[in-house]
Amino acid sequence: MIRYCYSAWDGSQDTFHPGPEDVLGNLADYLLEGGDLQKALRMLMQRGMMDRQGRVMPGLQDILKQLRGMKEEHLRQHRPDSVLDDLQRQLDAIVARERQTLDAQLQATRQRLEGLTAAAAPTTAQQQANERRAVQEMEELVTERQAQLDALPPEVSETLRRLQQYDFLDPQARQEFEALLQALQQQAMDALVQTLRQRLQQMTSNDMQRLQQMLAELNHLLAQRAGGEDGDFQEFLQRYQDLLPDDAPESLEELLERLARNMQAMQSLLHSMSETARQELQQLLQDAFPDETMQQAIAELMQHLQSYMQQEGLGEGFTFQGDSPLALPDALRLMERLQGMERLEDALERVLWGADPQQLDEEQVRELMGEEARGQVQALKDLAEQLQHKGYIRKTKDRLELTARGIRQIAYKAMLDIFASIRRDQFGKHSLAQRGSQGQRQEETRAYVYGETFDIHLARTVMNAVLRTAAPPPLRLTAQDFEVYGTESVARCSTVLLLDMSGSMERFSRFTAAKKVALALDALIRIQFPRDTLDIVGFFTYAQTLQLEDLPYLTPKPFGFFPYMYNDMYHNPMGYLDLQIDTADALSGRVDMPQAFTNIQAGLQVATTILTRQHAANKQIILVTDGEPTAHIWEHKICLEYPPSQRTLTETLKEVKRCTRQGITINTFMLGQDYYMERFVNELTKINRGRAFFTSPANIGDYILVDYLSNRRKKVA
Structure with a gap:
């Protein structure tokens, strides 16, 4: 029997507890976009996050919006001028009570005088005279006091001043x-x-x-x-x-x-x-x-x-639009609350602009917004500590950085995200009908052939012997009884992922998508094809090998202003550019060279050098770019040409031919499409016989990972 235990709410039953994997997964999107871990963590705190169950944790922007809404609700509800109305009502009640007492006292005195007159006894003559005198004095007193009350002004402050001098009878x-x-x-x-x-x-x-x-x-x-x-x-x-x-x-x-x-x-x-x-x-x-x-x-x-x-700031007024009355004590408490909200609003805005979130006062948040908001702020402040405790990030002297474990986790999530977007029925199409003795075990079995791996299926082997002999125990096995598991052979493959880091890759989150694909492909190979190798090369004006641990922080090379370049408002070079820079001077930094050009030739050269050191049967280059080449190397010089010249295209295609002669397949994934790009890619595929895909940042991961699987896995007969 299932038992349920209920308890009173004490503030600890938080409905949302993001785990470190959820935090890192949401953090990864901002990190891959901007390449800055500190900024990514700040963005996550600002915008909040969603866990794997789809529950949303508000960010500082949401908390700030909620705070402003609470403040506006107070302003729409009350009217400060009503403070005087409340005081006026109290004074009116006091004056009315005094008038009532004056009238009652005068009436009582007159009744006593009437009683003495009706008796008409000689012994009361003096008493009657005294009473008449008392009544006359009381009438004069009441008349005087009533005149004072009648003369009270409409202003509350003046009424208060005069009543301080008034001698109350009641x-x-x-x-x-x-x-x-x-x-x-x-x-x-x-x-x-x-x-x-x-x-x-x-x-x-x-x-x-x-x-x-x-x-x-x-x-x-x-x-x-x-x-x-x-x-x-x-x-x-x-x-x-x-x-x-x-x-x-x-x-x-x-x-x-x-x-x-x-x-x-x-x-x-x-x-x-x-x-x-x-x-x-x-x-x-x-x-x-x-x-x-x-x-x-x-x-x-x-x-x-x-x-x-003057140093702290004078108390500024608020614009109220409501009608609800306020007593003076309530008005002062409301002002203290509104000022506290403004101080908290200023603190939240400072954090949104980059201040240390640890400066936020959780107790102040609780007093002004409640326990739930305090818990949300605390959870946001603890994000970095949570990642550190799990070992995903570490703190150096002046900054935070990802650990190797954190990078692997981001890569794994990138792979899961990509596969989650692929329909389930797309899988199962990636193996060819060829079976072999090495690879991944399958559920189907076959007769054992001498020399193959002896991965015996015991149940079917015994059943074969029973069917063959049809005799009582003991059972005797022969070679023809053995049945083994079928295996799916996976040939070893070496891959170089060639990433375009030119300035145009910054548009439409192209480079962010490319980095995510690189991380996902690394996770896929590490988990499912551990004997394969993956290297990553980034190319821009020239090319260089990239390390996986540096990949999350990388950004495209920025367009810049140089004496020999003229850029328009979109940072695109204007006019024709033909520039040659000595390679040694450029790489040593002696010449300030723009880095945002597209040198596919240099990228292919570095990739070929890496693959020639590998001994895998299959070698391939996965080229991810968004445009045709605009730079090449010729006679120890880096040549920058824009718009792309035929000379740059020719030198790049020469490098494609060298890759082809060495048995390296080039599969191209284009993040964009125009006539000149299509012409270049068509020439490349004619030479290399690789495949070309025109895709977008949203689905490039689907293309690359599925293509890798479909061309990596094959059955050997």
């Missing part, structure tokens, strides 16, 4: 107003000293005096800092420990940074409001502290913070 209204005033003081201080938030709620008048002293000493420390002096911050912490939270800053710089962040939130809120609302809120916060000494201390502290924020 105790609950007085309590609510004092609570509102204290909350405003708290929010005003939050813009400066958020660490005092909880302390302000229980502050007495003596505590407020100590707060003034603390601000004065803090201003003194900041003034010393501005003058280059070191104040005693630890003594400051000990003296005002009761006013500071448990996680008090350990240094003046840390405190200054906290204060600046809090002030930035208030500045952002003010800058996000309309001009009228901004001025009113500023006045409101200033009036929250009627004491002039406190106002001066706060103003001085703000000056210190503003000078510090």
Whole structure:
């Protein structure tokens, strides 16, 4: 019976765990395209990746897009000016309660007077006079207070200032107003000293005096800092420990940074409001502290913070489009969140432009975007470490580089990618009907012939003896009973893959496709035909042998500007070019020679030299190019000719004839097609009898690997 175990989500049940093979496979595409491992890893982090099950891991670009969407959602939802609306509603409720109390008090006094008048007792005459006087005084008091309330202006800040001078008759209204005033003081201080938030709620008048002293000493420390002096911050912490939270800053710089962040939130809120609302809120916060000494201390502290924020950046406003109301505390928290999003956005953009991804603060990502986004960032930051741990890459002094194991893995994946694009029914057509004694075992069997490999099929051999004798045991075997496995003979082959590295191969990802084919062919030969050999030669203005470990980093030779070349806006040479450079000078570097030309002749010469040292029965050159030759070697000189001349074509075809005389087959794969190219390839195939394929970067791998298999494997009778 299958058992299932369920548990609560704790953030560890990540739905996507890319393995090192998945990481390297996705990394290989960028590496082969640009030839730079560092850049390829950066591209992988930027764009994300997909694992073998088709699950997508977002890249930094996706995370940045998500962050911007979250920020825009906040901006579309809220309206900062509503902060004053919330304060106005609270003040209106307090004033309404006070009016209700005034009316009730006046009504109660009048009722007592009416009661005394109805009694009409002599002993109450004096009492009636006193009550009438009390009613008259109450009426005057109520009239005065009502006049004060009626005269309250529409501005919230002015209403607050006048109510501070008002003597409330209703105790609950007085309590609510004092609570509102204290909350405003708290929010005003939050813009400066958020660490005092909880302390302000229980502050007495003596505590407020100590707060003034603390601000004065803090201003003194900041003034010393501005003058280059070191104040005693630890003594400051000990003296005002009761006013500071448990996680008090350990240094003046840390405190200054906290204060600046809090002030930035208030500045952002003010800058996000309309001009009228901004001025009113500023006045409101200033009036929250009627004491002039406190106002001066706060103003001085703000000056210190503003000078510090000139370096860190002032709190900029945001453009809101929503209608949802905000209370002042919620507005300040929202501003802090939006500023945090902007800081994270800046950090992500810096990483996208090449900064170290390890600088990203995962805790900041978690606070602003959630645990899932934090896990995604952590996974992206760990990509290189994951490849290093698996042994696919290693870190040198100043860069990362592929290991031999990593290159083999990329080659293996390239082979799998190519074969995955080939229909399954294309296989099985590559063997000829010829059987032999050496090669790969087949399931079919045949009678044993003396001299062949004795790979006996025991079951059929015994069955042959039983059928022949039809006698009880013991069973006696003879030579005619032996039946052996059939084998598929594979002749040994030496191959040189000739890759065009001229400047035009950079277009349409041609060289990237060629490199992928080279890696895939190496993996195929290494796995299925280990007795074969494969060498790789790159040709451009001249030719050179390429090592497999260098192949991922190679790029086509760039077009350049030289005194004897005139290039158009597409970097193509303009006009006719006929230039001869001494080979020794060119190869030694004494002459600055352009390298982006196509010297197929030099490539064939290097390939022939390699193949003549091999003793395989079959020798072939696989030529991958996108155009006819534009360079050749003649009398120890490198001749550059553009457009291609007949002389270059003739010298190249002479080298084709030399290859043909040595029994070397040349199979050509053209990444492009035009009249001059077809003419050259037709001449080449007439001379060599090899095959020619006109293909594209998208399917050149299918052509080369299938062609290699179909011409490598044959059955020997």
